[in-house]
Amino acid sequence: MRILIVCDLEGAAGVVDFRTQTYDDGRYNEQAKRLSTLEVNALIEGALEGGVTDPIVLDGHGSGGLDIEHIHREARVMLGRPQRSVWEQGLKIDAQFLYGHHAMDNTPDGVLCHSWSSRNITNCWLNDKLIGEIGFNIARAGEEGVPTIFLSGDRAAVDEARCYVPDIEGIVVKEGLSRTAALTLSPAKARDLIREGARKAIGRVGSIATFTIPSPYTFVTEYQAAASAESRAAREDAERTGTHTIKITGERLSEIAQKR
Numbered sequence: 260m261r262i263l264i265v266c267d268l269e270g271a272a273g274v275v276d277f278r279t280q281t282y283d284d285g286r287y288n289e290q291a292k293r294l295s296t297l298e299v300n301a302l303i304e305g306a307l308e309g310g311v312t313d314p315i316v317l318d319g320h321g322s323g324g325l326d327i328e329h330i331h332r333e334a335r336v337m338l339g340r341p342q343r344s345v346w347e348q349g350l351k352i353d354a355q356f357l358y359g360h361h362a363m364d365n366t367p368d369g370v371l372c373h374s375w376s377s378r379n380i381t382n383c384w385l386n387d388k389l390i391g392e393i394g395f396n397i398a399r400a401g402e403e404g405v406p407t408i409f410l411s412g413d414r415a416a417v418d419e420a421r422c423y424v425p426d427i428e429g430i431v432v433k434e435g436l437s438r439t440a441a442l443t444l445s446p447a448k449a450r451d452l453i454r455e456g457a458r459k460a461i462g463r464v465g466s467i468a469t470f471t472i473p474s475p476y477t478f479v480t481e482y483q484a485a486a487s488a489e490s491r492a493a494r495e496d497a498e499r500t501g502t503h504t505i506k507i508t509g510e511r512l513s514e515i516a517q518k519r
């Protein structure tokens with residue numbers, strides 16, 4: 260059984276700060292990446308116990324969120340950018356796991372919540388509904404017929420995932436106290452829960468439904484700065500719809516993901 264593990268950094272236990280932890284020039288960025296990698300390893304361990312034979316790890320954090328030196332020996336890792344999508348590689352994926360994810364921007368007590376870019380974007384809408392990376396990643400896999408069966412992150416991230424997949428195996432590793440504060444589990448405890456949750460999720464493949472959003476698609480991005488909307492709208496595949504907003508359209512989410 261092959262699974263895709265899409266990783267982000269903001270949803271690890273102990274990670275609560277953009278500047279010092281999740282930005283690549285942050286003083287504790289290397290430590291944050293290590294914490295995240297050890298959680299991913301726990302996830303892989305649980306998945307292997309559940310019967311997975313080929314765990315493929317995709318590093319989804321903008322500047323890189325994994326410490327490749329310490330990744331689980333059984334993992335295969337998609338690294339580097341630009342990167343051809345996993346869905347274009349012809350690999351049959353049985354289920355998707357979302358590791359270390361965060362809620363969309365402007366979510367109350369969403370730890371490190373943002374929508375694709377914490378420095379540049381405020382809101383995004385897919386077919387007139389607010390969406391963040393969690394919803395998009397779930398729907399993108401759904402388009403390929405792949406269910407998303409596991410998510411770990413803070414409470415707000417798990418709540419957001421349940422809007423799309425109500426019975427997803429959701430592991431809460433911290434409770435948000437503000438956008439940049441949390442009551443967090445210890446990393447060791449978080450790893451225990453993630454390992455157990457991953458094992459359980461594999462046992463539920465086939466019973467967790469695949470979530471899809473019907474085509475065609477309109478994706479609107481609202482930027483923090485009007486200048487960003489202006490420069491993005493200069494490309495012919497986007498249309499400016501307001502001072503801070505642009506719109507792109509497509510028949511498939513793969514197309515939206517490329518243009519976005």
Ligand SMILES: [Zn+2]
Nearest residue numbers: 267268320321
């Ligand atoms: Zn990230």
